[in-house]
Amino acid sequence: MTDESGSTKAAAETETEAGAGARRRAGGRWIERWDPEDAEFWAASGERIARRNLAFSVLSEHIGFSIWSLWSVMVLFMGPEYGVDPAGKFFLVAMPTLVGAVLRVPYTFAVARFGGRNWTVFSALLLLVPTAAAAVVMTPGTSYTTFLVAAALTGVGGGNFASSMTNINSFYPLRKKGWALGLNAGGGNIGVPVIQLLGLLVIGTAGAAQPRIVLAVYVPLIVIAALCAALFMDNLRPVTNDTGAAKDAARERHTWVMSLLYVGTFGSFIGYSFAFGLVLQNQFARTPLQAASLTFIGPLLGSLVRPVGGRLADRYGGARITLGNFVAMGAATGVVIYASAQRSLPVFLVGFIALFVLTGLGNGSTYKMIPGIFQAEAVRRGLEGEAAAAYGRRLSGAAMGLIGAVGALGGLAINLAFRQAFETAGSGTPAFVSFLAFYAVCGVVTWFVYLRGAGRGPAATALASGADAGEEDRRPVYAQV
Known part of the structure; x- marks a missing residue:
């Protein structure tokens, strides 16, 4: 009875504080007290509030990913009359990746500066700019430079990921972060195959000369995402910018080790998502409709399994899942190399789609x-x-x-590798060989830094219980993370 009364009181206090914060600070709803590690607070009201914010964060990030990957669809509409060769198209889809990666750093700190809810509203509405720009320039005769600028603008959609993940990370306790961050990221990642499916529908019904239909669909969706964020999300007053933390994080070797691993997982996912259709067109002579009918499958599966990667990491340890994942990615890449050399489309699709699934699992486990x-x-x-x-x-x-920004640059590297491979060898095989070597490096780094010599000892016990590890062994057992 006492526990129930205490929970009710905690819930009432939280709601009162949220309302008081909204009155004291202009520009949106602010929650003044937030302590997700407090079990009573979490059970009374924290979990409900966190889930609500997670749901609408996923919606906004989903639309952001769709706009970020917009030009992976637009290039399928660009026939010979546009005058852009395959190498030019690979560079075109690389531009959003570059801009999105750079924007992830300021977007990360924007949450604490403006509030998670406020920034979600603004960043969602900002997606209208690249959508409108694409509608203006998608016509034969437009200069290649103009296409590059329009593609670069869609990078704002990539920035949404960083602010969304930083925001949701603050809402959840450590024991639930794997699932929550995986669900948030996975729901966002699904924006890639969704816009690709829409592109397939438009090409299959209205034809390859109607790219503006895709854009017309997304304008009202962007407005809905911004409106939902304004009505149902919250700002957390305790979350503040700490420039000292950013400097400390940049000095930590683990920040850069994890950046490398995230290049291998998320960088692969976004790079392959942008390039898949072009690879099918140029290596296997698929028409735009044929390419579009296959392009969405890999990103869809990779997005759906990302929360599974987070859940497995919660249960078995992120380092173990990540290492096994890189081994499997190497094997799948070997299949793709074989199929690429043999010009076998069915085997190529099996290997490539397996790669997408594994990048999704790895995204969840690394985060x-x-x-x-x-x-x-x-x-x-x-x-x-x-x-x-x-x-x-x-x-x-x-x-x-920082990790999200560096990881996204992996997508740029993949598209540039494909551009060089097709320009010099007329095939994507050299690019896949380089990816295989990189996955091997990632696997070795994961084992060496986070799993080598792992076992149950004083540090592991301290990590599990929060107690001091003692002077003899302060080395954490990273297999547990």
């Missing part, structure tokens, strides 16, 4: 590792309880922006 790693670092430094949790939240939140 789960980030908060766990910095929590383990806190234990290694002798911190305990809330002090250790605060240190982990501070560093992981700052690191996520």
Whole structure:
């Protein structure tokens, strides 16, 4: 009875504080107290509020990913009359990746500066700019430079990922971050195959001369996403920018190790998503309609399994899942290389789609590792309880922006590798060989840094319990993250 009364009181206090914060701060609803690690607070009201914000964060990020990948669809509408060769198209779809990667850093800090809800509204409405620009320029005779500028504008959709993940990371307790971040990212990633499916529908019904239909569909969706964010999301007052945390995160070797691993997982996902249709057209002579009918499958499956990667990491440890994933990605790439050399489309599709699924699993497991790693670092430094949790939240939140930005650059590298391979060899095989070598490096790094010598010892016990590891062994068992 006492627990029930306490929970009711905590819920009432949270709602009262949220309302008071909204009155004190202009520009949206602010929650003044937020402590997801407090079990009573979480059960009383925290989980309900976090789920509501997660749902509408997914919606906004989903639309952002669709606009970010817009030109992977637009190039399928660009026939010979547009005068853009295959190498030019690969570079065109690489531009959004570059801009999106750069924008992820300021977008990460925008959440604390303006509030997660406020920034979600603004960043969603900003998607109208690249959508309108594409509608204006999608006509034969437009200069290639103009196409590049219009494609670069869609990079704002890539920035949405960083602000969304940083925001949701603040809402959830450490024990639930893998699932929550995986669901948030996976729901956003699905924006890639959804816009590709829409492109297929338009090409199959209205024809390849009607790209503006795709754009017309997204304008009202963008407005709906912004409106829902304004009505149903919250800002967290305790979340503040900490430039010192950003500097500390940049000095941490784990930030850059995880950036490398994220290049291998998310960089592969977004790079393959943008390039898949062009590879099918140029290596296997598929028509735009034939390419579009296959392009969406890989990104769809990769997006759907991302929360599964987070869940597996929650249960078995992110490092273990990530290592196994890179081994499997290497095997799938070997299949793709064989099929590419043999010009076997069915085998190529099996290998490539398997790669997409594995990038999705790896996306979930690597992002789960980030908060766990910095929590383990806190234990290694002798911190305990809330002090250790605060240190982990501070560093992981700052690191996520940097890791997300560097990881997205992997998509740029993949498209540039394909551009060079097709320009020099007329095939994507050389590019796939380089990807295989990179996955091998990622696997070795994962094992060496996070799994080598892992076992149950004092540090592992400290990580699990929050107790001091002792002087003899302060090395965290990263297999547990």
